[in-house]
Amino acid sequence: MRKLVVGTFVTVDGVMQGPGGPDEDRDGEFEHGGWTVPYWDELMGQTMDEQMKQGEALLLGRKTYEIFAAYWPHVGDEDPAAAKLNSMPKYVASRTLEALDWNNTTLLQGDVAEEVGKLKAQPGADIQVTGSSNLIQTLLKHDLVDEFVIWTFPVVLGTGKRLFGDGTVPAGLELVDTKSSTTGVTINTYRKAGEVQVGSFALEQ
Numbered sequence: 001m002r003k004l005v006v007g008t009f010v011t012v013d014g015v016m017q018g019p020g021g022p023d024e025d026r027d028g029e030f031e032h033g034g035w036t037v038p039y040w041d042e043l044m045g046q047t048m049d050e051q052m053k054q055g056e057a058l059l060l061g062r063k064t065y066e067i068f069a070a071y072w073p074h075v076g077d078e079d080p081a082a083a084k085l086n087s088m089p090k091y092v093a094s095r096t097l098e099a100l101d102w103n104n105t106t107l108l109q110g111d112v113a114e115e116v117g118k119l120k121a122q123p124g125a126d127i128q129v130t131g132s133s134n135l136i137q138t139l140l141k142h143d144l145v146d147e148f149v150i151w152t153f154p155v156v157l158g159t160g161k162r163l164f165g166d167g168t169v170p171a172g173l174e175l176v177d178t179k180s181s182t183t184g185v186t187i188n189t190y191r192k193a194g195e196v197q198v199g200s201f202a203l204e205q
Helices: 042-054 062-074 080-087 112-121 133-141
Strands: 004-011 055-061 090-093 105-108 126-130 147-153 173-180 186-192
Touching (some): 004 133, 042 055, 055 133
Parallel strands (some): 004 126, 004 147
16 A cells, blocks of 8 residues: 655645645735745655655646646756656546646546545555645545655645645644745654544642
């Protein structure tokens, strides 16, 4: 059975919308697109390369697919990241897309949660999810995510789409790896660790 790994960039207040550029996602009149760009350093680039090597397939929502498909096929396979992304199997969850021009891409038909469950049941390495904020909400509501790689940037935006929205299934998490960039970005890897554990600091009577 394959793990489903969500890798995402978030602000300190949990916003994940439009990290890569001003016009990436303007839903809700979002005006802060591109908030990750000033913080990139060498460690972050190395970490991204390592994560990509671990994945065997990519799962994307429509918007992220369109952004990736407009960019990566034109970079050239002499770039290791482009070569990996262009060749690996890609699955897209969308009710509106008709043409999938990017090499080795499959449109998920029918119920997304059910189709993702079938993909996870197959043998193989990790399925990675990048961006795809709307798709992630569906995955969270159906408890399909096994691991999170959360890149937290030292920015507060106040508005925008957040990683953990309403309907997320409560769960305990285990921190299994952490890194810090020279620019203050923390990269934390969490795995599911059962149910939420609770207690009380109240004094016993």
